[in-house]
Structure formats: C-alpha cells, structure tokens
Amino acid sequence: VRKYAALGLAVFLVLLEVVPRLGLVPRDYLPPLSRILVALAGEVRQGSFWVALGDTARTWAIGLAIALAAGVVLGLVIGAVPILRALTSSTIEFLRPIPSVALIPLAVLLYGNSITATLLLVVYASFWQVLVQVLHGVADIDPIASDTARSYRLSGWARVRHLMWPTALPYVVTGIRLATTVALILTITGELIIGTPGLGKEIATAQTSGAVPAMYALVLVTGVLGVLVNLGTRSFERLALAWHPSVRGEVPA
Amino acid sequence: VIRRIVVPLALPVVLVASWWFVSAGSTDFYRPPLQSILSAFVNTWFGDRITHDVLPSLARLVVGYLVALVLGVAFGVAIGRSRRLRAATEPALEFLRAIPPPVLVPILILFAGIGDLMKVLVIVSGCLWPILLNTVEGVRAVDEVLTDTCRTYHIGGWRRLAHLTLRAASPQIATGARQALSIGIILMVISEMFAAQSGLGFTVIQFQRGFQIPEMWSGVLLLGLLGVALSLAFRLVERRVLGWYHGLRAADREW
Numbered sequence: 001v002r003k004y005a006a007l008g009l010a011v012f013l014v015l016l017e018v019v020p021r022l023g024l025v026p027r028d029y030l031p032p033l034s035r036i037l038v039a040l041a042g043e044v045r046q047g048s049f050w051v052a053l054g055d056t057a058r059t060w061a062i063g064l065a066i067a068l069a070a071g072v073v074l075g076l077v078i079g080a081v082p083i084l085r086a087l088t089s090s091t092i093e094f095l096r097p098i099p100s101v102a103l104i105p106l107a108v109l110l111y112g113n114s115i116t117a118t119l120l121l122v123v124y125a126s127f128w129q130v131l132v133q134v135l136h137g138v139a140d141i142d143p144i145a146s147d148t149a150r151s152y153r154l155s156g157w158a159r160v161r162h163l164m165w166p167t168a169l170p171y172v173v174t175g176i177r178l179a180t181t182v183a184l185i186l187t188i189t190g191e192l193i194i195g196t197p198g199l200g201k202e203i204a205t206a207q208t209s210g211a212v213p214a215m216y217a218l219v220l221v222t223g224v225l226g227v228l229v230n231l232g233t234r235s236f237e238r239l240a241l242a243w244h245p246s247v248r249g250e251v252p253a
Numbered sequence: 254v255i256r257r258i259v260v261p262l263a264l265p266v267v268l269v270a271s272w273w274f275v276s277a278g279s280t281d282f283y284r285p286p287l288q289s290i291l292s293a294f295v296n297t298w299f300g301d302r303i304t305h306d307v308l309p310s311l312a313r314l315v316v317g318y319l320v321a322l323v324l325g326v327a328f329g330v331a332i333g334r335s336r337r338l339r340a341a342t343e344p345a346l347e348f349l350r351a352i353p354p355p356v357l358v359p360i361l362i363l364f365a366g367i368g369d370l371m372k373v374l375v376i377v378s379g380c381l382w383p384i385l386l387n388t389v390e391g392v393r394a395v396d397e398v399l400t401d402t403c404r405t406y407h408i409g410g411w412r413r414l415a416h417l418t419l420r421a422a423s424p425q426i427a428t429g430a431r432q433a434l435s436i437g438i439i440l441m442v443i444s445e446m447f448a449a450q451s452g453l454g455f456t457v458i459q460f461q462r463g464f465q466i467p468e469m470w471s472g473v474l475l476l477g478l479l480g481v482a483l484s485l486a487f488r489l490v491e492r493r494v495l496g497w498y499h500g501l502r503a504a505d506r507e508w
Contacts, residue, residue, distance in 0.1 A: 008341030029363040090261035091268065097484035099435065101442045101454075102476035105461035105469050185353040189439075192355055193446050200356065207359035219356050226351025 031213045039213035056187055056198035059115055063122030064183045071127050075134025100125035108194055118190030125186045126179035137171030173240050177233040184229055285467045294471035310453040314441045317376025325381050329388025354379030358447045367448040375444045380433035391425025392418055424498050427491050434487055438480055
C-alpha cells in the first residue's frame with residue numbers, strides 16, 4: 001500500500017510539472033511546480049512571509065481557544081439542565097446553519113480590518129461545531145451510569161467530572177477536530193476578504209500584483225498548514241482517547 | 254401541548270423582542286433599530302434585486318453544487334472500489350482537501366475571469382472534496398456479504414452500482430452532501446465578495462462600503478435566512494431519500 005501511495009504522489013507532482021510545460025493549460029495561469037517551488041524558496045527567505053504566517057497562526061489559535069472554551073462550558077451547562085436544553089434547542093438549530101461569511105460586512109463595519117473582525121468570524125463558525133458535539137455527547141450518557149451516580153450520591157461536581165466528562169469526551173474531541181479545520185479556513189478567508197494581516201492577505205496581494213508563482217506558493221503553504229492541522233488533531237484524538245474502547249480496539253493485540 | 258409549542262418558541266421570541274426593544278431608540282449609526290432594518294429588508298430585497306442578485310446567486314450555487322455532487326459520487330465510486338487506486342490517490346486527495354477552499358478564488362479568477370464561470374468553478378472545487386471523500390468511505394464500507402451475494406447471483410454493471418454500491422453508500426454520501434452544502438453557501442458569498450458585478454455577496458459588501466447600514470443589516474439577515482432555508486430543504490430531501498435508512502436505524506435502537 002505504501003508503494004502505491006508513493007507512486008500516486010509522484011504522479012501527482014509530475015502532472016503539476018508537466019501539464020503546464022506541455023501547454024495544456026496556459027503557463028501564465030498555472031506555472032510548473034518547479035517555478036512555484038522557486039517562488040516558495042524566495043518567500044521563505046523574506047521576513048514578511050514569516051510575519052504573515054505568525055499572524056495567521058495567532059488569529060487561528062486565539063479564535064479556536066475562545067470557541068473551544070465557550071463551546072465546552074456552555075455545552076456542558078445546557079446539556080446538564082434539561083429545561084435549558086429544551087429552551088435553547090430551537091434557537092441553536094436556527095443559528096447554526098447561518099453561514100459565517102454573512103457576518104463579514106458586520107465585522108468590517110464594527111471592527112475595521114483589525115484582527116478582531118476575523119476573530120469574530122472564526123469564533124462564530126467554530127463555536128457551533130464544538131457546542132453541537134458537546135450537546136450530543138451529554139445526551140449520550142448511559143442511563144444506568146447516571147442512576148448509579150445518583151445512588152452513590154455523587155455531588156454535582158463529581159457527576160460532571162466522572163460521569164458527563166468521560167461520556168462527552170469523544171464527542172468533544174470530534175468537535176475539536178471539526179473546529180480546528182473550520183477555524184483555519186475562516187482565518188484565511190477573513191484575511192483574504194477583510195484584509196487582516198496574514199497569509200490570506202498575502203495571497204490577495206500577490207493576486208492583484210500579478211505575482212502568479214508567489215500566489216501558488218502561498219496557496220501551497222495554506223494546504224500544508226491544513227494537512228499539518230489534520231495530522232495534529234488526529235494524533236491529539238488518539239492521545240486524549242487512549243482509554244476509549246474505540247481507540248484501544250485499533251491496537252493489534 | 255404547551256411544552257411542545259411554547260418551550261421551543263420561548264427563547265427565540267424573547268431574543269427577537271429584546272432586540273426590537275433594546276434597539277428601538279438606538280441612535281447609534283452602526284446599530285440601527287430592528288424596525289428600520291426590517292423596513293429596509295422589504296424595500297431592498299422585494300424588487301429588482303430578487304431577479305438581479307438573489308436568483309443568479311442561487312442559480313450558480315445550485316449548478317455548482319449539482320456538478321460537484323455528480324463528479325464527487327462518480328470519482329468516489331471509482332476510487333472507493335479499487336484498493337490500489339485508493340492508496341495511490343490518498344496523499345494527493347489529503348492535500349487538496351486540506352487547502353482552505355476560499356484561496357481557490359484568486360486562482361480561479363486567473364483562469365475564468367470574474368464571470369459566472371469562475372463562481373461556479375469555485376463552488377464546484379470547494380464542494381467536491383467532502384462529497385468525494387465520504388463517497389469513498391461509503392463505498393469502501395459496503396457489506397461484504399452483500400458484495401459476495403451480488404457476485405454469486407451474477408449481478409453486475411449498472412444494476413450492481415444502483416442497487417448495491419450507491420445504495421449502501423448513500424448515508425455517507427448524504428453526510429458529505431450536507432457538509433458540501435454549507436461550504437457551497439460560504440463560497441457563493443465569498444466569490445461574490447471578492448470580485449463580482451452582481452450577486453448577494455457583492456450587494457451586501459456594496460452596502461457596507463456605502464455605509465447604507467440598515468440595508469447591510471438586512472442583507473446579513475437575508476444571508477442567514479437563506480442558510481437556514483437551504484439546510485431545512487436539505488433535511489427534507491434527505492428524509493425522503495434516506496427514509497429507509499433512518500427507519501432501519503430506529504428499528505435497531507428499539508432492540
């Protein structure tokens with residue numbers, strides 16, 4: 001299987017190089033991979049690239065942290081109190097599908113092109129992912145375990161710690177995985193459209209100034225970021241759920 | 254009866270009402286009263302703009318989404334069926350999927366200008382991956398006993414595809430299609446915000462640049478309502494198409 005993966009990757013890379021060189025697509029629009037890599041090497045040597053990368057990473061991290069904290073806490077509270085759950089479910093169902101980009105004009109109006117504008121988008125979009133997962137998780141509590149906890153007169157906090165949290169954790173982790181991806185997408189979108197500093201803004205600048213290879217180089221970087229984020233959350237998932245049967249089962253005995 | 258009707262409606266009513274009353278006397282330029290937003294909503298969107306901006310936007314979304322659905326399912330079935338093809342395409346697919354779809358907008362502008370074609374292509378290229386990857390997973394997980402049964406009965410070709418592969422994968426395909434729909438709406442708006450002469454996203458941004466604040470709020474409201482309406486429509490379609498599946502799951506749970 002490894003062999004095929006390497007072969008497939010090689011074919012993909014060769015295609016990216018050969019297709020523009022053969023003139024199947026205009027070279028001005030899709031430069032060969034080697035030229036993109038040269039442009040990437042040029043970018044990497046510039047300080048501004050690293051500043052932009054740092055800005056993107058910071059916006060992403062802050063937005064994600066706020067969304068996670070708010071989503072988990074609110075999710076546990078709403079999930080734990082049945083009446084709150086009944087009251088809020090219709091509102092949540094309604095607010096969740098509102099596309100986050102609808103908020104772009106509002107964000108620009110209220111915060112200009114500062115980092116706060118993009119943060120608003122990132123937090124809004126990733127918050128729902130976490131919240132909904134946490135709610136599902138709390139709803140999944142085993143009734144027998146719940147009754148047992150009651151029989152043993154577990155205190156409020158102990159119930160949260162030993163009953164709700166372990167049950168909800170797999171869902172929380174799924175929520176985190178979804179939210180990290182969404183947060184990255186929205187961070188770069190905000191930079192691209194609103195113009196807050198970061199990789200997205202660099203892409204927009206490269207596009208308007210006609211620096212096509214540099215633009216592709218930056219897009220490549222965002223793709224690599226995305227892959228890294230995916231890999232990171234996947235290993236985090238395995239780490240956080242090492243005790244869970246679904247993960248334990250994967251380890252060959 | 255009270256519980257089923259009053260409880261779900263209580264919070265939304267309270268929220269809207271408090272928005273209405275808190276903002277009623279608002280003189281803040283950026284946060285106009287809800288009343289003026291609503292009257293702007295009627296004036297702005299129930300006129301030319303429906304045919305000029307709203308419907309073309311939706312048409313592009315529908316075309317792009319359907320093309321992505323067809324391509325995604327077709328390639329997904331092809332890739333999901335062959336273990337070798339799956340291994341060979343996995344690294345490239347992982348990478349393409351990880352690229353945030355909005356950065357494709359500047360690239361596709363190079364190829365297709367800023368016309369309808371670009372926007373449809375953006376939507377297709379963003380919606381494709383969730384559908385494709387979920388179809389691959391769904392096809393891969395087809396029940397082996399059913400596969401063997403098909404082989405034993407010499408069911409092949411189209412009949413096998415329609416009755417076994419697609420049917421077994423359809424819950425997964427629906428999951429992918431649901432993710433793709435929300436990505437599609439986002440991309441529809443973004444591609445118009447980035448470069449366009451018409452469309453919903455373009456109009457809303459124009460309002461914002463021109464400081465037509467109530468109109469802009471009404472546009473945000475409309476985009477939100479569209480998102481909600483499309484997700485409701487999707488759920489209706491899904492419930493019809495996958496009715497057998499949900500019934501099966503419910504029956505499983507009864508046990």
